[in-house]
Amino acid sequence: MVQVETKISSLFINGEWHDADSGQTDAVTNPATLQTITEVAYGGEFEAKRAIDAAKTAFTEWSEMSPRKRSRIMYKAHQLMLDDVDRLAEILTTEQGKPLKEAKGEIKGAANFLLWYAEEANRIYGEWIPSSQRRKRILVVPQPVGVVGAITPWNFPSSMITRKIGPALAAGCTVLLKPAPETPLSAIEIVKIFEKAGLPEGVLNLVTGDAKAIGEAMLSSRDVRLITFTGSTEVGKYLMRESADHVKKLSLELGGHAPIIVFEDADLDVAAKLTLGSKYRNAGQTCICANRVYVHESVREKFSQKLIEHVEALKVGDGSDPSTDIGPLINEQALEKVENHLNDAVSQGAEVVYGCSKWNGELDGHFYSPTVVTNVTDDMAVMNEETFGPLLPLQTFTDEDEAIAQANNTDYGLAAYIFSENLDRSLRVMERLEYGIVGVNDVFPATAEAPFGGIKQSGIGKEGGHHGIDEFVEQKYVSIGMHK
Known part of the structure; x- marks a missing residue:
């Protein structure tokens, strides 16, 4: 695996790398081996405020730069990322645990977001609206929101960053990035790529460390005009409440509880393979x-x-092994949640048809065997909460209306999937499912060119596609009176 320094200066503020003011560091651990990879700076409120000040100062020049110049920097960052796929994937696997083949796919996907928004930077169009009054002209002028606070998760530590900072930078916004404490190394590498691509000082800033203190600095600052967050619904609700004082814009991609519906007319080979x-x-x-x-x-x-x-x-194992299909869970709490959901289901009559144990391999990491349970009922935790682990419950239904009702019986509305060879049914069911994303014979809907986001308690706003840049733009209405 790739070699990492024993201690890294991980605060990037106004174009310079720093340690935390306090000198504190935080360990980054490989979830497959439980070994410490490195130490990164443990920043907090003061570092975050300096980063916000730097982003505010840089905003004027960056927002006034021509979209073509901004896009050139993003094109270069995209290419630099592709040129370094193997090394970036190894870093991602080491800190997050996913198999190397999945990590490489994520890096390529992350680069695709930079490519897409490098192109979209030149397509933020305004409007000239025909006026109902002869001596009035009406314009709509799109302008960047301002300073953006971006908070990203550990499960996709590269692609979730570029999916946020890509449209932000393309729109002319400046950014303070706070990555998940479990996976700061991928964020550091992406910032270094932008540094190498020639991004001006202060446009992109990175602060690792105290999540609560950094988040509160974003929330309390009148200069942070938008917060974009991917994570739990609980934290998303907190951000909504705390953003009220400054009426900040929010883009939230929150929890999910995705159903798959396999109809009797489905291609079962395809359905089984894609469900897996x-x-x-x-x-x-x-x-x-x-x-x-x-x-x-x-x-x-x-x-x-x-x-x-x-x-x-x-095959379960260390993600660095090319033959591994399933790597470790991120931490002990994640393991406990899977076990709690499984124990709850079994205690209420569910049947385990495969799996049901921690993986007892030669590694010390947070591994759990892929598990399948049947005879589940609607009152079990696994059918009501996001497990976030390799536990799959199967339940039967008798007709279309029942399946739709079961699928919609949740506060979440991120993604849902249908397997059917009947086009009429697929369209009919798709329209009735209460989800922001629906896959028909497809379970991998995320792509740079399409809008990604949920409804209900799964979030607000969209990421990806030309819709994704709208979150980072304000529409200014200009009314021009003509008096001669």
């Missing part, structure tokens, strides 16, 4: 992964058999 890919990618630590599967009772046995055959072939 959705559930066990990143060890189930994905906000849009299958959290509950509803299978028509007439195909339950066939589908379950095909699914379990695929699950049995999965």
